[in-house]
Amino acid sequence: MKLFLKDKKELFEDVISFSFNPENKISWIPGQFLQYYLEIDNPDDRGSDRFFTIASAPEEETILLTTRFFQRGSKFKEELRNLNIGDSITAEGPWGNFVLNSGNIYENIFFIAGGIGITPFRSIIKSLELNNKNLPITLLYSNKNGEVVYKDYFDSNKDINIIYNTGILDENVIKSNIDGVNVSNSIFYISGPEPFVKNIKSILLDAFNIDNQLIKIDYFPGYDMD
Ligand SMILES: Cc1cc2nc3c(=O)[nH]c(=O)nc-3n(C[C@H](O)[C@H](O)[C@H](O)COP(=O)(O)OP(=O)(O)OC[C@H]3O[C@@H](n4cnc5c(N)ncnc54)[C@H](O)[C@@H]3O)c2cc1C
Structure with missing residues (x-):
């Protein structure tokens, strides 16, 4: 699926939140993640895909990705940081079972x-x-x-x-x-x-x-x- 960058917010000098509009509506359970792919010329040994948790709630309808950047960070993060509003990124998922059990039985x-x-x-x-x-x-x-x-x-x-x-x-x-x-x-x-x-x-x-x-x-x- 394709996601289109809607907004990019610097929360701290080295932490950025990206919000994306999905091409088609996506359903997910809070706590799940997506796998993102970028087209990178000469990727480093960490490759061209990454997993990021969806930090937004499904009810918000946009996909929120928040990550930290390092001075000598990966090529993937460099490309991600350089995305402009309207640019697209490919994603697969959602996956993961780090979610709340349905029906809470705990104190x-x-x-x-x-x-x-x-x-x-x-x-x-x-x-x-x-x-x-x-x-x-x-x-x-x-x-x-x-x-x-x-x-x-x-x-x-x-x-x-x-x-x-x-x-x-x-x-x-x-x-x-x-x-x-x-x-x-x-x-x-x-x-x-x-x-x-x-x-x-x-x-x-x-x-x-x-x-x-x-x-x-x-x-x-x-x-x-x-
Ligand atoms: C299920 C799941 C969910 C995740 N959710 C999130 C999330 O919501 N937010 C999030 O930020 N991360 C999340 N991650 C982690 C994310 O996928 C990346 O592994 C993490 O952000 C590091 O990114 P990076 O490899 O691009 O390295 P960077 O963030 O660029 O760098 C991390 C460290 O590695 C060093 N480094 C960078 N490149 C190299 C290299 N080529 N060789 C050796 N060292 C290097 C840097 O100096 C730095 O110390 C999740 C991972 C999983 C598995």
Whole structure:
């Protein structure tokens, strides 16, 4: 399918949100992702396609892609950054099962995001808001540099409990936020760079004895720790 660039917003110097109009209406479940393809002359060894989570809710109808750029980044990102309004990009999908279970049975739902790993949570939370559904969600959003992507949106959402953390999200920070919570009746969703996700998952398993079945993860390869 083809997507046409509708808008490009610099959220921070190195973080850009792209919104696309799909050629034909697409349905997706909040938390899912697309695979994007660009025509690149002499692509680098990382190739011409990438996966990005759809950060928008299906009810918004546009496809929101938010990503971080690096000084010596990939050719793919360079081409993506240079897209002009009206340009098209090819995408396939949606795919992925990092989505909310239908019919919540948990007392608490914890979303734990590292940096740009916030994208699936933005989609899920926005969709719940647009459907007037209120679930017992706590978003623990960690950033190493204080660049909190979508902060204005999350601050305006009064339905969820949000905790921002700057710096390393360690056992003590997690403990201070889940103390007193019935963890056996809670579910944990973790999204972010691969090392972040692995680290938080092992803290939940080892330090808090949380059942593996109650932890859902979404890896973003290609980034260092966030
Ligand atoms: C299911 C899924 C969903 C995802 N969703 C998102 C999302 O919503 N937003 C998002 O930003 N990412 C997302 N990702 C990750 C995304 O697909 C890319 O892997 C990530 O953005 C890194 O992009 P890049 O490889 O173009 O490298 P860059 O972002 O350009 O660079 C990342 C790091 O790699 C280094 N680097 C760059 N090029 C090379 C090279 N050729 N060789 C060695 N090192 C290099 C850079 O210096 C930097 O440290 C998702 C991944 C998956 C699997």
